[in-house]
Amino acid sequence: xxxxSWIIRRYTASDREEWNDFVHSSRNATFLFNRGFMExxxxxxxDFSLMAFYGGRLSALxxxxxxxxxxxxxxxxxYGGWLLPADxxxxxxxxxxxxxxxxxxxxxxxxxxxxKTVPYxxxxxxxxxxxxxxxxxxxxxxxxxISCAIDTPETAVFNRMQNxxxxxxxxNYPDLRFVELSDATPVMExxxxxLSERHNAVPVHTGAELQMLYDRFPDNIRFYGIExxxxxxxxxxxxxxxxxxxxxxxxxxxxxxRDRALxxxxxxxxxxxxxxxxxxxxxxxxxxxxxxILNAGLYSNKFSFGGGGVAYEQYLIKI
Numbered sequence: 001x002x003x004x005s006w007i008i009r010r011y012t013a014s015d016r017e018e019w020n021d022f023v024h025s026s027r028n029a030t031f032l033f034n035r036g037f038m039e040x041x042x043x044x045x046x047d048f049s050l051m052a053f054y055g056g057r058l059s060a061l062x063x064x065x066x067x068x069x070x071x072x073x074x075x076x077x078x079y080g081g082w083l084l085p086a087d088x089x090x091x092x093x094x095x096x097x098x099x100x101x102x103x104x105x106x107x108x109x110x111x112x113x114x115x116k117t118v119p120y121x122x123x124x125x126x127x128x129x130x131x132x133x134x135x136x137x138x139x140x141x142x143x144x145x146i147s148c149a150i151d152t153p154e155t156a157v158f159n160r161m162q163n164x165x166x167x168x169x170x171x172n173y174p175d176l177r178f179v180e181l182s183d184a185t186p187v188m189e190x191x192x193x194x195l196s197e198r199h200n201a202v203p204v205h206t207g208a209e210l211q212m213l214y215d216r217f218p219d220n221i222r223f224y225g226i227e228x229x230x231x232x233x234x235x236x237x238x239x240x241x242x243x244x245x246x247x248x249x250x251x252x253x254x255x256x257x258r259d260r261a262l263x264x265x266x267x268x269x270x271x272x273x274x275x276x277x278x279x280x281x282x283x284x285x286x287x288x289x290x291x292x293i294l295n296a297g298l299y300s301n302k303f304s305f306g307g308g309g310v311a312y313e314q315y316l317i318k319i
Contacts, residue, residue, distance in 0.1 A: 004055060006093075006100040011049040011061075019051070022058055022083070028118045028127035029083040030241040031220045033063050040209055041076050049074070050104075052082075052097055059089050060097055069109055073116035079312060080116040084127050094129035098137055098317075105319045113317040115139065119310050121149055121280045124242050134315050143314035145285040146294065148302035153245065153270040153281045156306040158263075165263035173228065173259045178268035181223040184211040187249065190225075190235035194251035203249065210237060224269060226261045234265040238275070245275040246282045266305050285312055 011019060016035050023029045031037060048066035052059055061083040063074040073080035082097065105113060117130060150156045169176060181187060188207035195201045214221045226234040233256035239246040252262050269275055286299040
């Protein structure tokens with residue numbers, strides 16, 4: 001066999017350990033690609049994840065599912081794409097990998113691929129070779145959402161309004177206190193109530209699912225709250241990767257808006273050692289309709305804590 005050729009095959013359950021070992025050492029993977037995380041909602045997706053071997057050695061993974069004749073970067077994950085090893089696979093190899101993927105899809109009757117990228121803040125080492133390859137093969141960008149992230153939480157600079165809010169809280173609500181929780185239930189009650197009231201929406205995870213994931217990944221998932229005399233006012237679930245503390249959920253009870261308790265929550269989160277140990281604090285995206293609609297007020301509020309824009313992109317590859 002040519003030692004410079006790619007071979008792609010579908011993931012099977014017997015590959016679980018090899019898959020997870022690769023994810024752990026990859027330069028652009030996070031714990032979301034561990035099979036223990038990916039499979040919590042296995043009943044909702046027809047998993048069609050791929051493993052790519054270069055010269056006989058596992059050298060890339062593609063978390064994915066299939067829907068009829070479409071291959072999708074896994075629909076249960078916010079970001080995705082080819083996960084690459086710590087070294088060895090350069091831009092030329094990734095270009096060949098995409099060419100091999102196109103050939104593989106043709107043999108499998110797949111007519112198009114929806115490809116999510118991993119935002120650069122999640123990379124342990126730069127890994128945007130896929131963006132170059134997508135351009136070379138003529139892929140079309142079909143989604144561009146904008147997130148807001150703070151670079152180096154320990155040096156975040158709040159704007160004048162947020163500093164004013166902190167002074168207001170200190171003067172008027174000294175009983176508010178920051179707590180860490182081990183139970184998803186009170187956090188998700190806040191989240192569900194806020195999303196229903198303000199956005200007519202439901203969270204991606206149920207409380208039971210989030211608790212299960214917390215139990216599986218206690219080093220990567222944390223629950224926090226702001227409590228006052230009337231109970232929990234703000235609930236937060238933070239996903240911790242190697243380089244990012246991602247706010248999976250931060251939502252407020254109605255009284256928290258009166259107390260301006262969200263500002264206190266962000267301030268306290270950025271003081272936590274496990275968050276300060278990450279370079280980035282990512283608030284998440286502020287979009288609808290594949291990025292065509294920006295919730296300007298939501299983004300502005302995130303920006304006011306000292307953040308800036310990070311794109312979450314998806315591409316269409318026609319086979």
